[in-house]
Amino acid sequence: MAVSWKRKDLLDLESLSTEEIELILQTADSFKEISQRPIKKVPTLRGQTVVLFFFEPSTRTRTSFELAAKRMSADIVNIQTNASSLTKGETLKDTAKNIEAMKVDIIIIRHSSSGAPYLLAESISPSIINAGDGSHEHPTQGLLDIFTIKEHKKKISGLNVSIIGDIAHSRVARSNIWGLTKLGAKVTVCGPATLMPPEIERLGVKVTYDVKEAIEGADVINMLRIQIERQGQSLFPPIRDYSMKFGLDAEKMRYAKKDVLIMHPGPINRGIELTPEVADGPYSVILEQVTNGIAVRMAVLYLVSGVKKRIE
Amino acid sequence: MDILLKGGHVVDPANNIDSEMDVLIKDDKIEQVAKNIKASGIPQEAKTIDCKGKMVFPGLIDMHTHLRQPGREDEETFLTGSRAALKGGFTSVLCMANTNPVIDNKGMVEYVYSESAKAGLINIYPVAAVTKGLEGKELTEIGQIAEAGAKALSDDGKPVMNAEILRRALEYSKMFGLPVISHCEDMNLSMNGVMNEGFVSTKLGLKGIPRTSEIVMVMRDIELMRLSGARLHIAHVSAKESVEAVREAKKRGIKVTCETCPHYFMLTEDAVIGFNTNAKVNPPLRTKEDVEAIKKGLADGVIDVIATDHAPHSLEEKDVEFDFAAAGMIGLEFALSLANPELIKSKVLGWSDLIRRMAVNPAKIIDLQGKGSLAAGSDADVAVFDAGAEWVVEGKRIESRSKNTPLIGRKMCGAVVLTIVGGKIKYENGKFN
Numbered sequence: 210m211a212v213s214w215k216r217k218d219l220l221d222l223e224s225l226s227t228e229e230i231e232l233i234l235q236t237a238d239s240f241k242e243i244s245q246r247p248i249k250k251v252p253t254l255r256g257q258t259v260v261l262f263f264f265e266p267s268t269r270t271r272t273s274f275e276l277a278a279k280r281m282s283a284d285i286v287n288i289q290t291n292a293s294s295l296t297k298g299e300t301l302k303d304t305a306k307n308i309e310a311m312k313v314d315i316i317i318i319r320h321s322s323s324g325a326p327y328l329l330a331e332s333i334s335p336s337i338i339n340a341g342d343g344s345h346e347h348p349t350q351g352l353l354d355i356f357t358i359k360e361h362k363k364k365i366s367g368l369n370v371s372i373i374g375d376i377a378h379s380r381v382a383r384s385n386i387w388g389l390t391k392l393g394a395k396v397t398v399c400g401p402a403t404l405m406p407p408e409i410e411r412l413g414v415k416v417t418y419d420v421k422e423a424i425e426g427a428d429v430i431n432m433l434r435i436q437i438e439r440q441g442q443s444l445f446p447p448i449r450d451y452s453m454k455f456g457l458d459a460e461k462m463r464y465a466k467k468d469v470l471i472m473h474p475g476p477i478n479r480g481i482e483l484t485p486e487v488a489d490g491p492y493s494v495i496l497e498q499v500t501n502g503i504a505v506r507m508a509v510l511y512l513v514s515g516v517k518k519r520i521e
Numbered sequence: 522m523d524i525l526l527k528g529g530h531v532v533d534p535a536n537n538i539d540s541e542m543d544v545l546i547k548d549d550k551i552e553q554v555a556k557n558i559k560a561s562g563i564p565q566e567a568k569t570i571d572c573k574g575k576m577v578f579p580g581l582i583d584m585h586t587h588l589r590q591p592g593r594e595d596e597e598t599f600l601t602g603s604r605a606a607l608k609g610g611f612t613s614v615l616c617m618a619n620t621n622p623v624i625d626n627k628g629m630v631e632y633v634y635s636e637s638a639k640a641g642l643i644n645i646y647p648v649a650a651v652t653k654g655l656e657g658k659e660l661t662e663i664g665q666i667a668e669a670g671a672k673a674l675s676d677d678g679k680p681v682m683n684a685e686i687l688r689r690a691l692e693y694s695k696m697f698g699l700p701v702i703s704h705c706e707d708m709n710l711s712m713n714g715v716m717n718e719g720f721v722s723t724k725l726g727l728k729g730i731p732r733t734s735e736i737v738m739v740m741r742d743i744e745l746m747r748l749s750g751a752r753l754h755i756a757h758v759s760a761k762e763s764v765e766a767v768r769e770a771k772k773r774g775i776k777v778t779c780e781t782c783p784h785y786f787m788l789t790e791d792a793v794i795g796f797n798t799n800a801k802v803n804p805p806l807r808t809k810e811d812v813e814a815i816k817k818g819l820a821d822g823v824i825d826v827i828a829t830d831h832a833p834h835s836l837e838e839k840d841v842e843f844d845f846a847a848a849g850m851i852g853l854e855f856a857l858s859l860a861n862p863e864l865i866k867s868k869v870l871g872w873s874d875l876i877r878r879m880a881v882n883p884a885k886i887i888d889l890q891g892k893g894s895l896a897a898g899s900d901a902d903v904a905v906f907d908a909g910a911e912w913v914v915e916g917k918r919i920e921s922r923s924k925n926t927p928l929i930g931r932k933m934c935g936a937v938v939l940t941i942v943g944g945k946i947k948y949e950n951g952k953f954n
Contacts, residue, residue, distance in 0.1 A: 223724070300841055322842035323726040324796030343844070344726030380726060406723035 214512040218330045218337040221346040222387040230388055234356050236508035237501070243280055244503055254283035254514055258313040261287045262305075263340070264320040269475050269499065270340050270350070274317050277506035286313070291321075301325060302332055309333040315514060318342075336513040344378045350474055351384025353505040355392065357498050358429050361470055366393030371423040373455060374433030374482060375404040377444070381433060381474045386412050399423035400433075400455060403444040420455050424464045431472040432457055432482045448481060458484040462492075470494050523547050523564045524941065529572025529905060533579060534873040535881050535894035544577055546901040549944035554895050572905055575938065578876050579895050580612025580902030582883035583853065584702070584780055585677070585756055585828035588614075588645070590636065592621025596923045597833040599633075603642035605831070605853040605921040607948035610904030610937040613644040613883075613892060614831075614853075618655065619678040625650035625661045630669035642947050644902075646672040646887070651690045651701060657681050660690055667697035672887045675702035677756055680738055682708055684745060691751035700752035700778075700886060705738035705763070706730075706804065715844055717805040721790040727843060730805050732760040739763045743770045743777055754886055755779035757830050759804040761814035768823045778886050780826035783852060783859040784927075786815045786869075792927050798839045798846035799927040802832070816869045825882045827875075829856050833923030851921045858933040861908055866934070901944035910936035 212228040222230065243251055259278040263271055271287070278285050288308075301320075305328075308316065315336045318326050323343030330337040341347040359365055370389050376382045376398045389396050396414040398405070399422070410416050417423055424430060435451065445451070457471065471483070471492045479485055488495060524546040531542040531554060543558040544551065545567070553562070563569075583606065589597040606614055616633065618624035624633060630647050637645035649671040653659045655678065663674065674694055680703070681687040691701055711734040716722050718729025739755055743766060746753035758764060758781045767779050784802060789809055792800035800806060818824040832849025839846050856879070864870045870878075884893030891900045914931050916924045940948040947954055 300837065302840060320842070322844040324843045327796050328840075328842060342726070344728075346726070378726075383724075383726060407718055407729070408720040409723050411720050412724070 214516060217513060217516050218326075219348055219509050219513060220326050220330060220337065220339045222348045222351050222384045222391070223346065225391070227391050230352070230355070230391060233352055233505065233508050233512065234359060236512060237352070237356055237504040240507040240511070241501070241504035243507070244500070249280050250282060251280065252282045253511055254278065254281040257283045257315065257514060259283045259285050259315045259317065259510070260308055260313050261285065262308070262316050262318045263287075263289050264291055264318070264325070265341070267319055267340070270319065273499070273502040274340060274506050277503050277510055280503070281507055281510060283510070301328060305329045305333050309335055315510060336516070338509060338513065341380050343380065344383075345380050346384045346387075347380040348384050349502070349506055349509055350381050351388040352509070353498055353502040354385055354431060354472060354474070355388050356501045356505050357472065357494055358470065360497070360501070361494065362428060365389060368394045368428040369397065369426055370394050370429040370431065371397045371399060371427040372431045372433065373399045373420060373423055373457070375435050376400045376409065376433070377404045377406040378436065379433050385431060386414055390414070397423050397427070401446050401451065403446065420461065421464050424461055426466065427469060428466065429470045429472060430457065430465070434474060434476065435478060435482060437478060452481045456482055456484065457487050459486050462487060465492070472498060475499065523552075523567035524944070524946070525558065525563055525567050525569045526572045526577055526903065526905065527569055529575045529577035531577045531895065532872040532876050533895040534877045535579070536896050538895070539873050544895060544903065546903070546941065546944050549901050551895050551897055551899045551901050553897055570939065574907070574909075576872065576906040576908055578610065578904045578906065579880045579893050579899070580904050580940065580942065581610045581857065581879045582889065582893060583611045583614040583829050583831065583856075584754070584826055584883045584887065585782070586614045586616050586831040586853065587619065587833065587849070588616040589620065589833055591632070596835050597921060598640070599637040599645060600640040600642070601920065601922040602831070602853070603640050603645070604953055605851070605919075606643050607940045607953065608920050608937060609853045609855065610857050610906060610940055611643065611853055612902035612904065612940060612942045613646065613889065615646050615648050615672055615887065617648050617675060617677045618650040623650050623655055624648070625653050625655070627662065627665040627669040630666055630671045634670060642953070643942050648673045648675045648677070648702065650674070651676045651681055652686060655679055657683055657686060660686065660693060663690070663693050663699065664697060667699050671699065672889070673700045673702050673754070675704065675756070677702060677704045680704050680706045680708060684741060687742070688745050688749055691745060691749035691753065695749060695751040698752070698888065700754050702754045702756050703738070703742045704756050705735050705742060707734045707738050710734035710737070715801060716793050717790045717807045719790060719808060721793060725793065725796065727793075732762065732807065735760050735804050736762040736766065739766045743767070743775060746777055747775055753777050757782050757785070757804055757828070758815070758818070758824060759785045759807050759811060761811045764814050764818035764823055768818070771823060778825040778882070779823075780828040781815050781819065781824050782828055782830045783856050783863070784850060786812055786819065787859055787863045788927065796843045797927060798841070798843055799850060799925050801843065801846050801848050802850050803848040816864070819864065819878065820869050825878065826886065827856065827860065827878045828883070829853050831921070833921055834925045835923060839925050850926050851919070851923055854920055855914070855926070855928055855933065857906060857937060858935045861935040901941060903941040904937055905939035906935055907938050908935045910938070912936055
């Protein structure tokens with residue numbers, strides 16, 4: 210491939226070109242094999258320091274990034290805190306500048322506030338990788354979803370992908386929409402009207418409130434996690450009503466294509482988004498997503514670390 | 522000292538003047554405005570200033586500023602706010618009540634007058650709160666506040682959410698002839714919102730403030746005004762439908778007035794892209810369609826006033842996550858230099874229309890006698906503007922103590938070169954006296 214990677218940071222999929230996305234996927238493909246070896250370690254990032262800077266609780270994404278970095282021989286530091294404690298004392302920028310002063314190479318940040326990784330990217334020199342910012346983007350999740358789809362379907366262009374759930378608050382939905390539409394998929398978003406952000410069709414997606422319509426003809430169904438703590442707020446319907454209307458069960462699966470892929474970014478609220486028989490059923494690629502997450506994150510770490518070296 | 526402003530293009534809409542004239546100032550009053558004032562009529566010691574090629578206006582009046590004194594003197598003071606005002610051609614400003622402590626009693630109104638007099642650069646008039654502590658619960662002592670000389674009442678920064686309380690405030694303030702300035706926002710609809718709700722908020726994953734939050738309160742307040750028969754002025758109109766609601770009300774004979782701010786006729790929600798906290802303001806920047814509607818409202822007179830909503834914030838309140846950043850931007854130094862290209866050059870307004878909205882109408886609405894006019898005997902508050910001057914906004918050259926503006930790096934068209942307050946030259950070519 211002619212394209213080379215020139216970005217210090219990975220902040221979103223919105224600004225990536227089709228070629229850049231393809232490059233990450235190809236790179237991930239070559240890294241996937243490392244995790245299948247008995248000795249799962251390569252020296253690629255030896256001597257580099259990676260900081261995992263997590264302002265929101267996370268098990269899956271943090272572990273996935275940590276393993277990705279460790280399998281490439283990087284040194285890892287974990288910082289787990291929450292955004293509200295920082296607002297009272299040191300600012301995000303000050304904390305970041307202190308970490309920068311300790312001469313680290315890559316900062317992976319998750320934050321409950323949309324745009325927080327951008328604040329770091331413009332003020333400090335280490336590479337910044339967005340591991341999820343508010344309701345904005347979660348680029349590595351988008352990439353690993355696309356990687357998993359591609360493994361099964363061989364291509365993305367022309368596929369019908371339905372994303373179902375709380376679209377308004379979902380960074381996974383936004384990164385999937387950007388990545389999939391750039392690669393030529395036809396994306397449908399489906400969820401309760403209260404959780405559908407305004408003018409989302411301008412991102413080039415179809416909007417429906419009818420889950421049957423979203424299931425029929427879909428090559429891929431990506432079920433978003435709903436945040437149960439939002440229940441009781443005006444925007445969220447009662448959980449049982451949500452589950453009946455938008456949850457995926459064996460009954461609704463009768464409308465699905467025979468070779469449909471069922472995805473979920475995890476962690477699953479069993480019985481709400483997916484019944485166990487669907488989550489664990491033959492169409493489910495949910496655990497493959499988790500496996501692929503490491504390969505995709507290794508690829509991203511590798512690509513951004515290369516840019517930094519060139520700058521030095 | 523007497524001053525003769527020679528040969529400038531005088532725009533004095535209160536007296537239907539829009540042509541080349543001389544302006545003679547004697548002591549603290551306007552003595553005469555006429556073509557080629559004869560040497561015989563000019564006191565010998567008068568200082569003559571050549572204004573050829575420049576515009577001469579009555580001093581601008583800003584109905585909406587936040588000067589942060591007392592409580593946040595690190596962000597602005599009467600002195601630094603006055604300097605920003607002079608650089609923008611403003612000779613009088615109203616300062617809002619949301620200071621710490623709040624301007625919600627007679628003593629605080631007196632404090633604003635006595636402390637701002639120490640700065641001694643421009644006329645500063647306090648707006649007092651509608652409710653104690655801006656809490657929306659209990660009316661302030663409006664009678665005593667009026668007696669102390671507050672020019673209006675407002676809980677600006679917040680709405681008075683309880684319609685019954687606003688109704689009684691309007692009825693009570695009517696006795697003293699004080700207008701109520703309304704910040705129109707339904708707090709339930711805008712809860713936790715940080716920018717305009719629409720395509721950009723969807724893209725950025727930021728919580729939106731629906732335009733409806735403003736519109737329903739504009740409509741509510743117009744009806745409360747009708748019910749009470751009091752004077753109501755709607756602050757910082759930003760949405761197309763709000764302009765339409767005011768237009769309809771005026772057609773129905775309701776004497777409501779309203780203002781917009783420069784950012785609402787020149788910026789859209791696109792300014793937020795990249796999570797630019799300097800573009801975070803309340804009400805939020807909206808869409809191109811709204812900008813067009815605001816311009817139309819200015820052109821047809823539905824919008825009476827251009828105010829700045831000058832809202833200084835320290836760097837530490839802006840250089841944070843977008844969700845946590847304070848809302849607001851400074852505006853005193855830029856208003857006229859933005860109106861010049863955006864409204865005058867693009868033929869939305871003529872000069873007289875603009876000065877009506879920036880001087881004549883504010884003086885009328887808040888009942889400032891002898892201001893907003895260059896008639897003989899008026900206060901000698903005058904601004905001289907070089908419409909052709911160009912400059913670039915630079916942080917270090919901003920007079921306001923705070924630098925929070927999305928205009929850094931932007932080319933400005935036109936600069937105030939001279940500002941006279943009460944017959945004294947307070948600002949001339951970048952220098953303050």
